[in-house]
Amino acid sequence: MTDLPIQAPPHQAIYRRWRAQTFAQVVGQEAVVETLRNAVRTDRVAHAILFVGPRGTGKTSLARILAKAINCTNLQDGDPCDACPSCVSIREGRAMDLLEIDAASNRGIDAIRDLRERINYAPTDLKRKVYILDEAHQITRDAWNALLKSLEEPPPFVVFMFASTHPQEFPPAILSRLQRFDVRRLTTDEIEGKLRRILTADERTATPEAIHLIARLAAGGMRDAESMLDQLLSSSTDGLDEARVRDLLGLADTETVAGFVDALVATDARAGMRLLDALDERGRDLRGFLDQVIETLRAGIIGAAPPAGLADAGPMAHSVVDLAAAARRLAAIDPSRAGVGGLRLQLELALFPDPALAPRTAAAAQPAAQVMPAARAQTAAPVTTRPAPAERPATPAAEPEAPVAKSRPTSTPPQSPQEPVAMTSGPAATVPPSAVPPAATARPAPPAAPDKPQTPAPPAAAATSPELAVLRERWPEIVARISAHPPTKPLIVVCRPISVENGIVTLGFPEDKAFLRQVAERRKSVLEDNISAVLGRPVGVRCVATNIDVLPDLPSDEEAAWILAQAQRIFGDDAADAAEVG
Numbered sequence: 262m263t264d265l266p267i268q269a270p271p272h273q274a275i276y277r278r279w280r281a282q283t284f285a286q287v288v289g290q291e292a293v294v295e296t297l298r299n300a301v302r303t304d305r306v307a308h309a310i311l312f313v314g315p316r317g318t319g320k321t322s323l324a325r326i327l328a329k330a331i332n333c334t335n336l337q338d339g340d341p342c343d344a345c346p347s348c349v350s351i352r353e354g355r356a357m358d359l360l361e362i363d364a365a366s367n368r369g370i371d372a373i374r375d376l377r378e379r380i381n382y383a384p385t386d387l388k389r390k391v392y393i394l395d396e397a398h399q400i401t402r403d404a405w406n407a408l409l410k411s412l413e414e415p416p417p418f419v420v421f422m423f424a425s426t427h428p429q430e431f432p433p434a435i436l437s438r439l440q441r442f443d444v445r446r447l448t449t450d451e452i453e454g455k456l457r458r459i460l461t462a463d464e465r466t467a468t469p470e471a472i473h474l475i476a477r478l479a480a481g482g483m484r485d486a487e488s489m490l491d492q493l494l495s496s497s498t499d500g501l502d503e504a505r506v507r508d509l510l511g512l513a514d515t516e517t518v519a520g521f522v523d524a525l526v527a528t529d530a531r532a533g534m535r536l537l538d539a540l541d542e543r544g545r546d547l548r549g550f551l552d553q554v555i556e557t558l559r560a561g562i563i564g565a566a567p568p569a570g571l572a573d574a575g576p577m578a579h580s581v582v583d584l585a586a587a588a589r590r591l592a593a594i595d596p597s598r599a600g601v602g603g604l605r606l607q608l609e610l611a612l613f614p615d616p617a618l619a620p621r622t623a624a625a626a627q628p629a630a631q632v633m634p635a636a637r638a639q640t641a642a643p644v645t646t647r648p649a650p651a652e653r654p655a656t657p658a659a660e661p662e663a664p665v666a667k668s669r670p671t672s673t674p675p676q677s678p679q680e681p682v683a684m685t686s687g688p689a690a691t692v693p694p695s696a697v698p699p700a701a702t703a704r705p706a707p708p709a710a711p712d713k714p715q716t717p718a719p720p721a722a723a724a725t726s727p728e729l730a731v732l733r734e735r736w737p738e739i740v741a742r743i744s745a746h747p748p749t750k751p752l753i754v755v756c757r758p759i760s761v762e763n764g765i766v767t768l769g770f771p772e773d774k775a776f777l778r779q780v781a782e783r784r785k786s787v788l789e790d791n792i793s794a795v796l797g798r799p800v801g802v803r804c805v806a807t808n809i810d811v812l813p814d815l816p817s818d819e820e821a822a823w824i825l826a827q828a829q830r831i832f833g834d835d836a837a838d839a840a841e842v843g
């Protein structure tokens with residue numbers, strides 16, 4: 262492997278410095294690379310190509326290398342030389358005839374309109390004009406219609422390259438005109454190998470356990486692994502060990518994971534909820550925690566040692582049957598569900614015995630139905646889907662009607678009024694935020710008296726709803742809390758609350774920083790946990806692009822520059838690249 266960094270300033274993000282510049286430098290993807298090299302060798306590159314695969318696996322890198330290859334004046338057996346004027350101008354982003362369009366942005370749509378007008382002009386500095394359309398599933402119907410003609414009869418000097426995580430959203434008429442390449446997730450070994458080369462070149466050290474943990478957490482996305490490494494390395498000049506990785510990435514410690522497994526097996530809800538409270542207080546990410554717990558249970562079930570860095574040997578003390586029963590309850594959890602029926606509540610419910618095995622009566626089910634209206638409303642709301650990590654263990658077969666995730670009224674276990682558990686499913690919308698101390702955790706306060714209706718404002722009034730006023734008033738506190746967590750600081754500082762409706766807080770992100778919105782989408786649970794904590798009731802978070810100039814309290818130019826610098830350091834520095842990070 263010859264993937265040495267290309268003459269780049271050392272402060273540049275690792276994934277940019279280490280981006281593959283030739284086919285030979287691409288890690289993994291052997292089949293795709295071989296097919297592309299062959300096409301280049303025999304001069305049979307299709308005029309419209311589609312790269313499909315999970316985010317951060319190198320789709321746009323492959324497109325750029327292919328763009329170099331079809332323009333290179335000194336091909337090396339189908340691989341670009343990366344030294345001729347064409348290669349260099351593409352590598353440095355100076356090539357006029359290579360146009361990268363982020364289809365997810367407004368500017369992208371304009372660019373596609375533009376493209377149609379200019380497509381017939383001959384190239385100026387390259388042999389062939391190349392259009393790389395990233396996030397291409399977001400191309401609008403009108404834009405596709407505009408493109409269709411160009412795809413059917415492209416000028417001989419034009420090549421289209423699309424990259425997408427969701428090819429199923431392409432119109433069939435388009436899909437049938439594209440030559441498709443499937444880019445796969447990378448293996449843990451492949452990611453570890455590259456991380457080790459980066460560490461060696463940067464003269465930094467990390468324990469094998471730390472490298473392994475980063476590679477596992479990246480779940481097949483090299484860019485995620487590189488971004489994590491970047492963040493970890495820039496936070497300290499010391500060597501990296503597992504504990505530091507866990508700490509900086511917001512992972513729970515092994516004792517907490519093992520303790521939660523104990524609580525699950527013993528169906529000790531109180532102990533489990535104390536652990537969840539402690540995680541909330543430390544701003545830990547519950548989604549990551551769920552993954553950790555599932556990995557640990559799985560390791561216990563198959564009799565393996567717990568995965569490095571994810572838990573200690575605690576769970577090994579339990580029987581396989583008990584571990585499987587606990588795993589089955591967790592397997593039913595839908596981590597993408599926001600708001601009242603969100604991950605926190607689902608984790609809490611998993612701490613109770615399987616309701617299918619518990620006696621149930623109509624009387625027990627009735628109160629639950631009354632206290633959970635918001636949860637059912639949530640179920641109907643659109644939720645974003647979390648990409649499944651490649652190496653997430655195959656969870657034990659869940660029962661088809663596993664009740665924990667369904668929020669069915671009957672799935673709420675019988676509760677005694679003295680238990681704190683009874684509070685967790687209170688109707689969120691009726692809680693006056695002022696009744697809750699600022700440091701309260703996500704657990705909602707008891708329902709308010711019926712004569713104080715604080716139901717969500719109707720959509721039309723959302724912009725000035727009392728809930729929004731409260732949120733704006735508490736905003737500085739929310740910003741302070743989330744800023745304490747370095748990876749989310751740039752996100753919370755740049756966004757603004759737009760509305761609060763039916764338990765969903767809508768946050769506006771500047772239109773020209775689409776990638777920040779997408780990163781925020783990915784870190785949503787941290788935003789949700791902290792906003793819920795300050796408001797004293799569980800809320801979901803929705804991130805939208807907006808014209809932020811119309812919103813109050815813009816950061817100063819200096820602050821804005823700082824935010825962008827931080828975000829670029831952590832997540833990479835342009836929307837086209839970072840769009841996939843989200």
Ligand SMILES: [Zn+2]
Binds near residue numbers: 332335336344345346
């Ligand atoms: Zn070249």
